[in-house]
Amino acid sequence: MDPAEQKSSSYDVIVVGAGPAGISAAINVANRKRSVVVLDGRAPFSKTRLAPSIPNYPGFQYSSGEELASAFQAHMERFEIPFLREKVSKVMPSEDEIVVFTDRDMYHAKAVVLATGVSREADLEGEAELVGRGVSYCANCDGRLFAGREVAFISYIPEGEEEAAILSEDLGVSVIYLPLYKGDPHLPEGVQVLPRERPARLRREGDKILVELASGPLAVDAVFVHKASVAPGDLAEGIEVDDGHVVVDRGMSTALPGVFAAGDSTGEPYQIAKAVGEGQVAALGALRYLREGRRPEPEEPPALAREDRENLTRILRDRMVDPVQLTFFGQKAAAGEAPVPVCDECREAGRLLEEFASLSDKLSLVALDYRTDLAAAEELGVVRIPATLVGTPGQEGPRIRFFGVPAGYEFGALLDDVLAVSTGVSRLSAETLAAMAAVSRPVHLEVLTTPTCPRCPDVVRLAHSFALASPFVTADMIAVSDFPEVARAHNVLSVPQMVVDGALLGAGPLDEGRLLAAVLSAGALRP
Numbered sequence: 001m002d003p004a005e006q007k008s009s010s011y012d013v014i015v016v017g018a019g020p021a022g023i024s025a026a027i028n029v030a031n032r033k034r035s036v037v038v039l040d041g042r043a044p045f046s047k048t049r050l051a052p053s054i055p056n057y058p059g060f061q062y063s064s065g066e067e068l069a070s071a072f073q074a075h076m077e078r079f080e081i082p083f084l085r086e087k088v089s090k091v092m093p094s095e096d097e098i099v100v101f102t103d104r105d106m107y108h109a110k111a112v113v114l115a116t117g118v119s120r121e122a123d124l125e126g127e128a129e130l131v132g133r134g135v136s137y138c139a140n141c142d143g144r145l146f147a148g149r150e151v152a153f154i155s156y157i158p159e160g161e162e163e164a165a166i167l168s169e170d171l172g173v174s175v176i177y178l179p180l181y182k183g184d185p186h187l188p189e190g191v192q193v194l195p196r197e198r199p200a201r202l203r204r205e206g207d208k209i210l211v212e213l214a215s216g217p218l219a220v221d222a223v224f225v226h227k228a229s230v231a232p233g234d235l236a237e238g239i240e241v242d243d244g245h246v247v248v249d250r251g252m253s254t255a256l257p258g259v260f261a262a263g264d265s266t267g268e269p270y271q272i273a274k275a276v277g278e279g280q281v282a283a284l285g286a287l288r289y290l291r292e293g294r295r296p297e298p299e300e301p302p303a304l305a306r307e308d309r310e311n312l313t314r315i316l317r318d319r320m321v322d323p324v325q326l327t328f329f330g331q332k333a334a335a336g337e338a339p340v341p342v343c344d345e346c347r348e349a350g351r352l353l354e355e356f357a358s359l360s361d362k363l364s365l366v367a368l369d370y371r372t373d374l375a376a377a378e379e380l381g382v383v384r385i386p387a388t389l390v391g392t393p394g395q396e397g398p399r400i401r402f403f404g405v406p407a408g409y410e411f412g413a414l415l416d417d418v419l420a421v422s423t424g425v426s427r428l429s430a431e432t433l434a435a436m437a438a439v440s441r442p443v444h445l446e447v448l449t450t451p452t453c454p455r456c457p458d459v460v461r462l463a464h465s466f467a468l469a470s471p472f473v474t475a476d477m478i479a480v481s482d483f484p485e486v487a488r489a490h491n492v493l494s495v496p497q498m499v500v501d502g503a504l505l506g507a508g509p510l511d512e513g514r515l516l517a518a519v520l521s522a523g524a525l526r527p
């Protein structure tokens with residue numbers, strides 16, 4: 001039967017990868033009359049077919065990879081297992097199902113078996129550092145950001161041609177295609193195709209990414225890299241990965257309930273017999289999971305480690321003077337309602353602030369719900385959640401604000417803000433404080449950050465110091481990892497970035513003097 005005719009949007013088990021591990025898992029699920037589909041971005045058994053001779057697979061002595069692949073294929077057809085040629089880009093467990101996103105569609109499953117093999121496509125030099133800062137693996141997700149701009153599309157496999165064509169024809173991106181595979185690419189006329197050559201390095205220079213080629217550097221706005229596989233950690237967030245391999249227990253369960261892994265993806269030896277055996281164990285685990293339901297959720301570890309709690313308790317005890325209030329806007333589940341999936345970050349931020357506030361009697365937390373306390377949110381200008389406002393108890397409209405989870409490096413900025421509000425001691429120089437007296441019109445500072453950016457908290461501290469110094473200044477940290485639309489609106493590819501009254505302050509180091517000049521220019525009445 002035509003796979004398209006068999007296509008459904010939900011299955012008992014989704015198998016990712018049509019290699020020996022995936023086929024073994026799928027056969028074992030189908031044998032128990034449960035619904036199953038196999039997804040693979042490439043033709044089934046592509047790797048198996050490469051083996052000129054396979055001397056060690058029982059029953060098939062010295063068969064060629066091609067012969068064994070044909071036998072696998074026949075078995076799949078006999079069991080009427082649907083195969084869809086779609087590359088999986090994300091596996092996301094939600095409350096009672098697992099959502100699988102591909103380059104074309106979205107599917108629902110009760111359990112998933114990852115049988116994605118290993119990738120031999122080593123990163124280019126500089127690639128890892130630029131991921132999310134100009135390098136993307138998902139043209140479908142990020143292509144729109146580059147409409148009307150020029151990108152390089154580096155593809156390790158012919159399947160990249162389709163995505164590059166979509167970028168060029170449907171999304172209006174100017175594409176320079178760099179094939180790293182043999183054969184002539186077939187691309188629309190608008191796509192410029194370069195000769196096959198592995199770039200020596202990718203690096204950023206100003207607003208551009210330079211692709212270093214033998215003929216000289218190619219400067220583009222972004223680079224899309226298309227590989228046969230997605231690293232397991234990127235495929236399923238929360239999965240444990242060790243040295244590139246998915247960590248599993250003896251039942252092939254991963255750290256994510258309902259997600260199993262098998263074959264080369266779980267580690268050496270990279271062998272067909274091992275892949276087939278693990279595929280079966282993973283399928284049996286998935287079938288058991290379907291019968292018995294969810295594994296008990298492991299107890300959530302505290303947001304603050306014991307050692308951090310001890311240090312913070314001491315710091316707050318020794319250094320806080322006046323009380324400080326944290327006002328938090330999140331989104332709670334109403335009685336009888338499943339937790340709202342759109343705001344996992346709210347849960348994370350809420351837990352962190354609750355634990356933080358419990359460390360000192362002088363630190364209080366008012367936790368509000370964005371849906372039920374919408375009027376309060378509107379009055380305070382809270383337009384996105386999670387939001388944390390730092391002020392004194394009862395203060396009208398606190399102007400030191402964090403949008404996104406104030407975790408990672410940003411937690412240091414939150415702590416310093418609490419101490420600064422509590423002591424009233426500014427981090428700004430006496431000259432800056434004196435100059436700030438001239439500010440008499442509202443100024444809005446926004447610092448675009450990510451939790452993994454070590455340079456961001458200093459810029460956040462600086463902006464918040466200006467908010468503390470003048471009742472006319474409001475300063476926000478905005479974690480663009482939680483609110484990517486903000487990064488897109490300002491067309492930024494790197495953080496930190498300072499936005500003053502809606503306009504980017506521009507490149508160059510940001511010190512107190514430069515920000516003061518910008519704040520005065522925006523907020524001081526000119527003579």
Ligand SMILES: Cc1cc2nc3c(=O)[nH]c(=O)nc-3n(C[C@H](O)[C@H](O)[C@H](O)COP(=O)(O)OP(=O)(O)OC[C@H]3O[C@@H](n4cnc5c(N)ncnc54)[C@H](O)[C@@H]3O)c2cc1C
Pocket residue numbers: 016017018019020021022039040041042043044045046047048050051052053054055056057086087088089115116117118228229230235262263264265269270271272273275
């Ligand atoms: C030349 C050669 C000779 C070999 N000879 C032997 C031998 O003699 N004996 C032996 O035992 N083994 C041999 N092997 C190794 C054997 O082929 C592998 O161990 C085996 O194929 C692993 O099976 P697997 O199912 O885990 O992964 P794979 O066969 O690699 O299959 C994984 C599949 O997952 C797909 N995939 C990856 N990411 C995604 C995604 N994001 N979305 C959708 N699909 C995805 C890939 O396209 C691929 O089709 C040989 C390998 C090679 C290359």
